[in-house]
Amino acid sequence: NKQVLFKSHPIGAPKETDFQFCEDSTISLEVPEGSNGVLLKNLYLSCDPYMRFLMAPGSGIEEELSNYAVSSPIKGYGVSKVVDSKHPNFQNGDLVWGTTGWEEYSLITKPDDLTTIEHKDIPLSYYTGILGMPGLTAYAGFYEICKPKVGDKVYVSAAAGSIGQLVGQFAKSAGCYVVGSAGSKEKVDLLKNKLGFDDAFNYNEQEIDAALKRYFPEGIDIYFENVGGKALDTVVLNMRMHGRIALCGMISQYNLEKHEGVHNLIQLIFRNIRMEGFTSFAYRHVYSKMLDFMLPYIREKKIICVEDIAEGLENGPAAFVGLFTGRNVGKQLVALAAK
Ligand code: NDP
DSSP states (O other), X not given: OEEEEEOOOOXXXXXXXXXXXXXXXXXXXXXXXXXXXXXXXXXXXXOOTTHHHHTSSSSEEETTEEOOOTTSBOEEEEEEEEXXXXXXXXXXTOEEEEEEESBSEEEESOGGGOEEOOOTTSOGGGXXXXXXXXXXXXXXXXXXXXXXXXXXXXXXXXXXXXXXXXXXXXXXXXXXXXXXXESSHHHHHHHHHTSOOSEEEETTTSXXXXXXXXXXXXOEEEEEESSOTHHHHHXXXXXXXXXXXXXXXXXXXXXXXXXXXXXXXXXXXXXXXXXXXXXXXXXXGGHHHHHHHHHHHHHTTSSOOOEEEEESGGGHHHHHHGGGTTOOOBEEEEEOOOO
């Protein structure tokens, strides 16, 4: 059983050397007697920015997410096949998505977090993205928190990533005007030419305040926040009265020892702006509503999910580290095995 173990707590940006490969020859391909767990063969693993928090020393960011223990396999979302089960809800051969390990086979002793995949006509890898945790996050943040109206002016940061690309497409389908920002020309082209954004800019080449003033001369109604820090400070100054800000993530802050302050929050008062943070966990109850909404769009190819697929467990650490340098275009995942 090839595995990727957690080796060291990063200081600053995570590095490939914070991970270690090993082979565990002792694994049994059966769930032990007396357990009601499942044994998974892992097919796809998801690279997600929150995993950086779990690399910090300490107990965890949420009750359900404990930090990685040194020398234990990395944990994250994935798509897997059940190869043995002693749990009444799972049968051999079931395809599932949920938390698993960065290894070929994982014994999951408490499989409560696993969801059986029922719609198998959709590419299985989509359950790491558009139909998995990132899809739920984008859906909840945009529809439940931002509550879009036709004609709203929407700005999305990290727009060519896993979540941002979906929010932009949701905004278009809701009759909004949407502009995204991203860190390279390739990503800007993708937003404009493939994902249907009305416009897009490269924040490394254009100063954000000037760009926002140009693209939103009357201000922004909805900001879907993925980046944080100075970007948020600038956006607040460009919001319209009664604007909504969904605080999804702040990736620019995750590798900093001390988070940057945001100085312009007084504008939330003056402009009657609602800013709301959220986690995907808190919106699990909308997952089936999200599926009903998303499946027809996916089948009719009205929504696409751009994927960046690293092949093989050995390329997992580089793929994860790349989230923090903008190497990924679209949803970053790692492919391990065919069904
Ligand atoms: P992405 O697929 O968007 O990958 C991360 C991207 O962030 C990179 O490709 C890069 O794109 C951009 N980025 C990295 N570092 C910086 C930086 N310092 N400044 C600006 N941009 C940066 O990731 P996801 O779509 O999975 O996640 C997007 C956000 O949503 C993250 O903040 C994440 O933590 C958050 N999130 C929140 C959840 C929740 O429950 N609230 C759940 C899942 C994710 P570029 O080239 O454009 O810079």
